[in-house]
Amino acid sequence: xxxxxxxxxxxxxxxGEKVFLECVQDMDHENxxxxxxxxxxxxxxxxxxxxxxxxxxxxxxxGYSVSREKKERFSLILESASTNQTSMxxxxxxxxxxGKETQYFGPGTRLLVL
Amino acid sequence: xxxxxxxxxxxxxxxxxxLELGCNYSYGGTVNLFWYVQYPGQxxxxxxxxxxxxxxxxxIKGFEAEFIKSKxxxxxxxPSVQWSDTAEYFCAVTxxxxxxxxxxxxGTHLIIQP
Numbered sequence: 001x002x003x004x005x006x007x008x009x010x011x012x013x014x015x016g017e018k019v020f021l022e023c024v025q026d027m028d029h030e031n032x033x034x035x036x037x038x039x040x041x042x043x044x045x046x047x048x049x050x051x052x053x054x055x056x057x058x059x060x061x062x063g064y065s066v067s068r069e070k071k072e073r074f075s076l077i078l079e080s081a082s083t084n085q086t087s088m089x090x091x092x093x094x095x096x097x098x099g100k101e102t103q104y105f106g107p108g109t110r111l112l113v114l
Numbered sequence: 115x116x117x118x119x120x121x122x123x124x125x126x127x128x129x130x131x132x133l134e135l136g137c138n139y140s141y142g143g144t145v146n147l148f149w150y151v152q153y154p155g156q157x158x159x160x161x162x163x164x165x166x167x168x169x170x171x172x173x174i175k176g177f178e179a180e181f182i183k184s185k186x187x188x189x190x191x192x193p194s195v196q197w198s199d200t201a202e203y204f205c206a207v208t209x210x211x212x213x214x215x216x217x218x219x220x221g222t223h224l225i226i227q228p
Contacts, residue, residue, distance in 0.1 A: 033215050040123070042204060042220040043158075058215055090158060092216075099211035100146060100165045105158040 004106035011111045019078040023091030032074035037088040081113045116141035120219035135190040137205035144210035147188040152202045200226045
């Protein structure tokens with residue numbers, strides 16, 4: 001079974017703090033993704049990476065950065081947390097065979113920024 | 115860029131009723147299509163997927179979906195729902211061979227009344 005783990009289930013941070021969200025997958029997948037999930041908005045892609053040290057902006061990258069130093073680990077960084085970044089953050093990983101790709105999700109980190 | 119529209123944001127059904135959740139996408143090329151489910155307090159799980167071939171795909175827990183290319187639709191169905199099907203359901207699409215993450219609909223919150 002694919003396993004995607006996230007370092008924290010719940011986090012409470014203060015406005016202006018630097019926040020690190022960690023994600024690890026154990027299936028040697030090339031691709032990793034960060035989404036945020038908000039009620040009524042579904043999931044929106046923040047950043048993704050298709051290889052070590054590679055990163056691509058998703059639909060809503062503003063206020064975020066990412067780091068991928070090892071294939072199995074993908075970190076999301078909030079440089080200076082703001083209240084509008086209060087959300088559920090989901091990490092996913094995938095591999096591609098031809099044109100087919102299936103993403104597998106972690107349990108999520110619920111972040112509250114005060 | 116692709117987009118996904120889910121027709122119903124909230125659906126309430128009684129047990130044993132039939133279910134159909136609508137999903138339409140906009141993209142002119144070949145796509146991969148998915149339905150994910152999120153049970154209360156649990157992480158996002160893959161319900162079923164379509165890559166190619168038979169447009170009627172079967173997933174877990176008795177769900178199925180039909181891809182109708184001419185209508186850009188991928189509707190989810192289940193002939194007889196159970197109380198345990200109460201969850202949030204997300205339709206998602208990605209470009210065939212694309213490396214740019216999933217585009218999700220805003221989700222449908224399904225409540226099954228006993």
